[in-house]
Amino acid sequence: MDSSKKNTAAQILDSLTNDIISGEFSPQQKLHIKTLKDKYNVGTSPLREALSQLIAKDLVVSENQRGFYVSEISIDDLKDIYQARAKIESICIDMAIEHGDDYWEASIIAASHRLNKYSKLKNIDVLEWQNRHSLFHDALVSGCKSPRLLQIRDSLFEKSKRYRNLWLKENVSNAETLKINQNEHAALMILALDRDKKSISKLIENHIMTPVEIIKKNLSQL
Amino acid sequence: MDSSKKNTAAQILDSLTNDIISGEFSPQQKLHIKTLKDKYNVGTSPLREALSQLIAKDLVVSENQRGFYVSEISIDDLKDIYQARAKIESICIDMAIEHGDDYWEASIIAASHRLNKYSKLKNIDVLEWQNRHSLFHDALVSGCKSPRLLQIRDSLFEKSKRYRNLWLKENVSNAETLKINQNEHAALMILALDRDKKSISKLIENHIMTPVEIIKKNLSQL
DNA sequence: TAATACAAAAATGTCGACATTTTAATACAC
DNA sequence: GTGTATTAAAATGTCGACATTTTTGTATTA
Structure with a gap:
C-alpha cells in the first residue's frame, strides 16, 4: 500500500x-x-x-x-454529464485515430478480446465485467496524447459513476442489452482500426448515451 | 463586496x-x-x-x-492546454449553433460590435480589450446549454491565462496581428449566424491555436 | 577534497481548544 | 393556536501549540 x-x-x-x-x-x-x-x-x-x-x-x-x-444529483445533470462525456470521448478517439500507432491498435484488439471472452461467460461478475469494459474504452482513447483531455475524461467518468452506481444498486445487466452492447464494441474496434473518424464519432456518442434513458427511469422512481 | x-x-x-x-x-x-x-x-x-x-x-x-x-509550466503543457481549449470551444459552439435562439444571435452581434468599436481606437487599453474579447467568445458559446462543458471551458481558460500573462508581461499586441484577429472574429460571427458548423469548427480551432507559437517563442527565452 | 555522520534548525501536518454563528427549543404575547 | 422573541444547544471555522519529518549546517573521517 x-x-x-x-x-x-x-x-x-x-x-x-x-x-x-x-x-x-x-x-x-x-x-x-x-x-x-x-x-x-x-x-x-x-x-x-x-x-x-x-x-x-x-x-x-x-x-x-x-x-x-x-452535491445534488438530477436528471438534468445526468443528461449533461453523459452528453459531455460523449463529446469528450469522441474527441479523444478522434485524436487517438490521428496519432495512434501499432501498439495502440494492438492494445485495442487485446482489450476487446478480454472483454469479449468474459462477456460470453454464463455467470458474469459485474465488477469484473465493468473493469474489462473500462479497459477497452481506455484502450480506444489511449492513442490520444492529450493529458488534459484524458484528465477531463476521467473526471467526468468519475462523476457519472454516481448515477451508474445508484442505478446498479437495483439493477443487474440483462442478456439482451449486453448483446447489443457487445455488438457496438465490436463495431467500435473495427472503425478504430479502419481509422474511420466520422463513423466512430457518431457511434461512440450513441454508445455512451445509451444508459441515460434507463438510468433516468430508475432515477425518477427514487 | x-x-x-x-x-x-x-x-x-x-x-x-x-x-x-x-x-x-x-x-x-x-x-x-x-x-x-x-x-x-x-x-x-x-x-x-x-x-x-x-x-x-x-x-x-x-x-x-x-x-x-x-505547478510547473512547459511548452508541452502550453500546447496541450490550448489544444484542449480549441476542441472544447469547438464543441461548445457546435452545440450553441444547434440550440441557439434569436437572443443568442443578438448577443453575438452586440458583443461583436463592442469589440469592433474598441479595436479601432488608437490607444487600446489591453485589459479592456481582453474583456471585450472574452465577452465576444462567451457570447458565441452562450447558446450551448451544457453547464459541465462551459465549466470545463472556464477552467481551461483560467489555466491558459498563466501562459498568456507570462507573455503579456513583455509584449503588447501589435497592430498587424490585431487586424488579422479582427477579421477572424468577423468571420466567426458570420459563420455562427449562418449556422455553418463545419466551417466555424475549423476556424475556431485555428483561432484559438494562433497565440501558441508566439507564446512558445517567448516562453523558451525564460 | 570529498564523503559521511551527526546535530541543530526549519518546515510540515495534525490536533484540540475557543470564539462565532447557526439551529433548536422554549417561553411569551396576541 | 399561531407567530414572535428569547435562550440554550449544537455546529462551524479559525487559531496557535505540538509532534514528526525534512532540510540545513557543522564536524569528523578517509
Missing part, C-alpha cells in the same frame, strides 16, 4: 470520494464535521482539507457557516 | 489563484506555509484548505511532508 505514504488528508479524500460515489452518502446529505471526524478517526484539519478538494471536484458543496453537503 | 460573506479559506483561495495566474508566484516556486500565513495574515487551517483546492485545480502540487509548490 502506498496509502502509508499519503498524509491523513489524502487518505480521507479517497475514502470520502468513494463513499460519495458509491452512494453511502446520499445526494444533498449533510456532512457533519463531528460525525465525519468520528467515522474516519481524524482531526479537523485533514478532514476539512479533503472536503475542500471535494468542493473543487463538484462532489460537495458548502455554504459559509452552514457546513458541507453532498 | 460579497467577499465579506466568504470565509477566510475562500478569500485566500481567490488571492492565491490570482497570484499564481498573474505570475506573482513563479512556476515551481515553493509555497512556504509560514510565508503565506504572514503574507495573507491568516492561520494554518484556511490556508491549507485553499491550497487543497488549488491542488484539485492543478495550480499547485504537493508532496507529503515536503510542502506545496506552484
Whole structure:
C-alpha cells in the first residue's frame, strides 16, 4: 500500500470520494464535521482539507457557516454529464485515430478480446465485467496524447459513476442489452482500426448515451 | 463586496489563484506555509484548505511532508492546454449553433460590435480589450446549454491565462496581428449566424491555436 | 577534497481548544 | 393556536501549540 505514504488528508479524500460515489452518502446529505471526524478517526484539519478538494471536484458543496453537503444529483445533470462525456470521448478517439500507432491498435484488439471472452461467460461478475469494459474504452482513447483531455475524461467518468452506481444498486445487466452492447464494441474496434473518424464519432456518442434513458427511469422512481 | 460573506479559506483561495495566474508566484516556486500565513495574515487551517483546492485545480502540487509548490509550466503543457481549449470551444459552439435562439444571435452581434468599436481606437487599453474579447467568445458559446462543458471551458481558460500573462508581461499586441484577429472574429460571427458548423469548427480551432507559437517563442527565452 | 555522520534548525501536518454563528427549543404575547 | 422573541444547544471555522519529518549546517573521517 502506498496509502502509508499519503498524509491523513489524502487518505480521507479517497475514502470520502468513494463513499460519495458509491452512494453511502446520499445526494444533498449533510456532512457533519463531528460525525465525519468520528467515522474516519481524524482531526479537523485533514478532514476539512479533503472536503475542500471535494468542493473543487463538484462532489460537495458548502455554504459559509452552514457546513458541507453532498452535491445534488438530477436528471438534468445526468443528461449533461453523459452528453459531455460523449463529446469528450469522441474527441479523444478522434485524436487517438490521428496519432495512434501499432501498439495502440494492438492494445485495442487485446482489450476487446478480454472483454469479449468474459462477456460470453454464463455467470458474469459485474465488477469484473465493468473493469474489462473500462479497459477497452481506455484502450480506444489511449492513442490520444492529450493529458488534459484524458484528465477531463476521467473526471467526468468519475462523476457519472454516481448515477451508474445508484442505478446498479437495483439493477443487474440483462442478456439482451449486453448483446447489443457487445455488438457496438465490436463495431467500435473495427472503425478504430479502419481509422474511420466520422463513423466512430457518431457511434461512440450513441454508445455512451445509451444508459441515460434507463438510468433516468430508475432515477425518477427514487 | 460579497467577499465579506466568504470565509477566510475562500478569500485566500481567490488571492492565491490570482497570484499564481498573474505570475506573482513563479512556476515551481515553493509555497512556504509560514510565508503565506504572514503574507495573507491568516492561520494554518484556511490556508491549507485553499491550497487543497488549488491542488484539485492543478495550480499547485504537493508532496507529503515536503510542502506545496506552484505547478510547473512547459511548452508541452502550453500546447496541450490550448489544444484542449480549441476542441472544447469547438464543441461548445457546435452545440450553441444547434440550440441557439434569436437572443443568442443578438448577443453575438452586440458583443461583436463592442469589440469592433474598441479595436479601432488608437490607444487600446489591453485589459479592456481582453474583456471585450472574452465577452465576444462567451457570447458565441452562450447558446450551448451544457453547464459541465462551459465549466470545463472556464477552467481551461483560467489555466491558459498563466501562459498568456507570462507573455503579456513583455509584449503588447501589435497592430498587424490585431487586424488579422479582427477579421477572424468577423468571420466567426458570420459563420455562427449562418449556422455553418463545419466551417466555424475549423476556424475556431485555428483561432484559438494562433497565440501558441508566439507564446512558445517567448516562453523558451525564460 | 570529498564523503559521511551527526546535530541543530526549519518546515510540515495534525490536533484540540475557543470564539462565532447557526439551529433548536422554549417561553411569551396576541 | 399561531407567530414572535428569547435562550440554550449544537455546529462551524479559525487559531496557535505540538509532534514528526525534512532540510540545513557543522564536524569528523578517509
